[in-house]
Structures are given as C-alpha cells and as structure tokens.
Amino acid sequence: xxxxxxxxxxxxxxxxxxxxxxxxxxxxxxxxxxxxxxxxxxxxxxxxxxxxxxxxxxxxxxxxxxxxxxxxxxxxxxxxxxxxxxxxxxxxxxxxxxxxxxxxxxxxxxxxxxxxxxxxxxxxxxxxxxxxxxxxxxxxxxxxxxxxxxxxxxxxxxxxxxxxxxxxxxxxxxxxxxxxxxxxxxxxxxxxxxxxxxxxxxxxxxxxxxxxxxxxxxxxxxxxxxxxxxxxxxxxxxxxxxxxxxxxxxxxxxxxxxxxxxxxxxxxxxxxxxxxxxxxxxx
Numbered sequence: 001x002x003x004x005x006x007x008x009x010x011x012x013x014x015x016x017x018x019x020x021x022x023x024x025x026x027x028x029x030x031x032x033x034x035x036x037x038x039x040x041x042x043x044x045x046x047x048x049x050x051x052x053x054x055x056x057x058x059x060x061x062x063x064x065x066x067x068x069x070x071x072x073x074x075x076x077x078x079x080x081x082x083x084x085x086x087x088x089x090x091x092x093x094x095x096x097x098x099x100x101x102x103x104x105x106x107x108x109x110x111x112x113x114x115x116x117x118x119x120x121x122x123x124x125x126x127x128x129x130x131x132x133x134x135x136x137x138x139x140x141x142x143x144x145x146x147x148x149x150x151x152x153x154x155x156x157x158x159x160x161x162x163x164x165x166x167x168x169x170x171x172x173x174x175x176x177x178x179x180x181x182x183x184x185x186x187x188x189x190x191x192x193x194x195x196x197x198x199x200x201x202x203x204x205x206x207x208x209x210x211x212x213x214x215x216x217x218x219x220x221x222x223x224x225x226x227x228x229x230x231x232x233x234x235x236x237x238x239x240x241x242x243x244x245x246x247x248x249x250x251x252x253x254x255x256x257x258x259x260x261x262x263x264x265x266x267x268x269x270x271x272x273x274x275x276x277x278x279x280x281x282x283x
Contacts, residue, residue, distance in 0.1 A: 002032065002059045002110060002111070003032060003033060003057075004033045004035065004057050004060075005023075005027050005032050005033070005034050005035070005058075005059065005060050006035045006036070006037070006055075006058050006060070006061045006062070006077070006082075007020050007023060007024060007035070007036050007046070007049070007061075008036075008037065008040070008063050008065075008069060008072065008073040008076060009036070009040060009044045009046075009063075009064045009065060009069070010064065010065030010066065010068075010069045010089075011040060011043040011044060012043075013065060013089060013090075015089045015100065016044070016064045016065050016069070016089050017044045017045055019064050019087060019089060019100060019103055020044055020064050021045065021046065022103060023062055023103065023107060024036075024046060026104075027107070027111075030111055032111075034049055035049055035051045035054055035058070036049040036050055036051070036054075037054045037076070038050040038051060038054075054076070055076075055080050058077065058080070060082065060083055060085060060263070061073050061076070061077045061083070061084045061085070062085045062087060063084055063085065063086045063087065063096065064087045065087075065088075065089060065090055066089070066091060066096070067090060067093060067095045068090070068239060069086075070084065070086045070140075071095075071140055071238040071239060073086075074140045074238075074260045075138070075140075075238060075240070078122065078140070078258070078260045078261075081258065081261060082261070083117050083261040083262060083263050084260070084261065084262050085097060085098070085106065085110065085115075085262075085263035086263075087099075087100060087103055087106065094182055094183075095179070095262075097262065097264055097265065097268075098265075106265070109265055110263070115264065115265050116263075116264055116265075117261050117263060117264070118261070118262050118264050119259035119261055120140065120178075120179050120259055120260045120261075121177050121178060121179070121198045121199075121219065121255060121256070121259055121260075122138050122177065122255070122256030122258065122259055123138060123139040123140075123142070123175065123176075123177055123253055123254075123255070123256055124136065124137075124138055124253070124254050124255065124256040124257065125137045125138070125139060125143045125237060125251060125252070125253050126251070126252045126253075127245070127250070127251050128249065128250040128252075129245055129249040129250070130249075131244060131245065131246065131249070132242065132243035133235045133243035133245060137237050137242070138237075138256050139177070139180070139237045139238045139256075140179055140180065140238060140260050141176060141179060141180030141183045141184075141238050141239075142174050142175060142176040142177070142180040142183060142184055142185060142237075142238065143174070143175045143235070143236070143237050143251065143253055144172060144173070144174050144175075144205075144234075144235070144236040144237075145174075145225055145233050145235055145245070145251060146171065146172030146173075146234050146236065147172055147231065147234070148231075148232045148233065148244060149231075149232075152231055153169045153170060153171065153208055154169075154170065154171070154172060154227070154231050154233045155167055155168070155169050155227070155228045155229050155231065156168045156170070156173055156227060156228065156233070157225070157226040157228050158173075158202075158224070159222075159223075159224040159225075159226070160221060160222070160223060160224075162222065162224070168207055168209065169207065169208045169209055170205055170206055170207040170208060170209075171205040172233070173202065173203070173204050173205060173225060174188055174190065174201075174202070174203045174205060175201070175202055175223055176200075176201040176203065177199075177200075177201070178193040178194060178195045178196070178198065178199060178201070179195045179260075180201070181193040181201055182274070185201055185214070188203045188204075188205045188206075189203065190203035191214060191216070193216070194270055194271075195270060196270070198219040199216050199218060199219055200217040200218075200219065200223050200253060200254075200255070201214065201215075201217075202214060202215040202216075202217065202223055219255040220254075220255065221254075222252055222254050223252070223253045223254075224250060224251065224252040224253070225251045225252075226248065226250045226251075227245050227247050227248065227249045227250075228247065229247055230247050232244045232245065233245040233246075233249075235251065
C-alpha cells in the first residue's frame with residue numbers, strides 16, 4: 001500500500017508546477033504523506049512539503065516533467081528500489097508513463113493500487129581517476145566520454161572483458177542501456193533496442209577510423225575505456241557532467257546490480273510509441 005509519496009518536479013516549467021500542486025492536493029486529501037526535496041520546494045512553490053530526509057520510508061516517487069526529470073528522479077531514488085511514476089509535460093517524453101492531460105486518472109489508479117511495476121536495466125560505471133569523477137555511478141540511459149574542446153579528437157583504449165580490443169580516435173564514446181538507445185546513442189548512429197532487452201550498447205561518436213560500427217554486448221560483459229593521451233575527456237552520466245578525465249584514467253561499465261523500477265498501468269507497445277514520437281506514417 002502506498003502511504004508516502006515524493007514529488008520530483010521540473011524546476012523551470014510552470015506547467016509542471018501546476019501538475020505537482022494538483023498531485024500534492026489529491027494525495028493529501030486522501031491521507032497520504034506528500035514530500036518534496038528541500039532543494040526543489042521553493043522553485044516549484046511547495047515549500048510546505050519540503051523535507052531534507054526525502055527517501056526514508058518512501059513508497060512512490062512521482063516525476064513531473066520530461067525525460068530529464070525522469071532521469072533525475074531515478075538518480076535520486078533508484079538505488080533504494082523506489083518505483084517511479086512519470087508524468088510527461090515535456091516534448092518527446094519516452095520515459096514518462098502518463099501524459100499531463102491524464103494526470104487525474106493516474107492518481108486515482110495509484111491510490112487504488114491499480115498498477116504494476118516494470119524493471120529496466122541500469123548501468124554501473126566505475127571511474128578510476130584522481131579527479132572529481134572518481135567513484136561508482138549508475139545510469140538509466142548512458143555514460144558519455146567526450147572531447148572537451150572543439151577541433152580535437154580523444155583517444156580511448158577500449159577493453160572488453162579486460163582484454164584489449166582497439167584504440168578509438170573519435171569525438172567520444174557512448175555506453176547506453178536499451179532504455180538509452182533512443183537518446184544520444186541514437187543521434188550518434190546507434191541502433192534502437194527494445195527496453196525489454198538487457199545489453200550494453202557501445203556507440204562511438206564520429207570516429208576517425210575505418211571501424212566505426214556500434215557494438216552490442218551481453219549484460220554480463222564489461223566494457224572499459226582508458227584515456228591514452230593528454231587530451232582531456234569529459235565524463236557525463238545521464239546528462240550530468242561529472243568532470244574531466246586525463247591520461248591513464250579508466251572508466252569501466254557493466255550491468256548495474258539493481259534495475260530501475262517504474263509504475264505502469266498496462267502493456268506499453270514500445271514500437272508504437274517510437275512510431276508516434278517520430279511521426280512515422282501509416283503506409
């Protein structure tokens with residue numbers, strides 16, 4: 001039973017603020033505890049719901065915004081196994097379950113327990129570095145290693161399962177999950193992969209070499225990169241820049257130990273969603 005609900009809202013989108021206020025009122029009227037992260041509360045006009053300890057005993061997180069807000073919400077609650085309900089008031093919105101106009105119906109169904117939980121593969125990223133990016137991170141969409149200056153390539157030695165594969169001279173490299181295959185990896189020429197699948201997807205960004213194809217690895221394989229020269233590389237995970245990597249720094253990517261969990265109200269046909277988002281014709 002859902003007793004404690006957390007709202008994570010796009011800070012700069014007034015339409016999302018109005019939806020958050022409606023959701024907060026609905027849940028409070030039905031006796032649920034409603035929380036907002038203290039860092040966001042003033043920006044979205046819900047200061048009275050601000051808490052510092054957002055995660056304790058949290059049953060459900062409601063993400064109100066677009067894909068970026070969903071990624072932020074998963075980063076906030078994913079490691080604690082808290083399911084996320086996505087309300088879309090953004091543009092493409094692959095990740096949210098519900099469009100804004102259907103908010104009220106979604107809230108009623110949540111209150112009634114009329115939903116199921118689906119799981120999506122996460123990435124685990126381990127960074128060996130003396131810089132600020134060092135540590136272990138998780139991602140729902142992707143990890144990106146990219147050049148920090150225009151007009152310069154980066155050189156990345158790639159190892160698969162701890163055995164050297166080849167060195168890439170490129171603008172960068174993307175390691176994506178199936179969920180992230182429709183994001184930056186897609187823009188860089190990577191394949192679209194059903195989110196029901198589990199794999200590591202490696203897509204080089206504008207490689208300056210004959211071998212320029214993406215690779216699809218099994219989820220239990222490890223894909224690792226080492227910066228091989230003095231050209232700095234920026235590491236970004238799910239749109240959040242972590243810092244620069246320098247020569248000798250290493251990034252290893254594997255399947256994460258825990259999946260992300262999402263609320264759904266019924267089967268979602270990924271391929272029809274893809275068709276609708278891209279405006280593909282019925283012919």
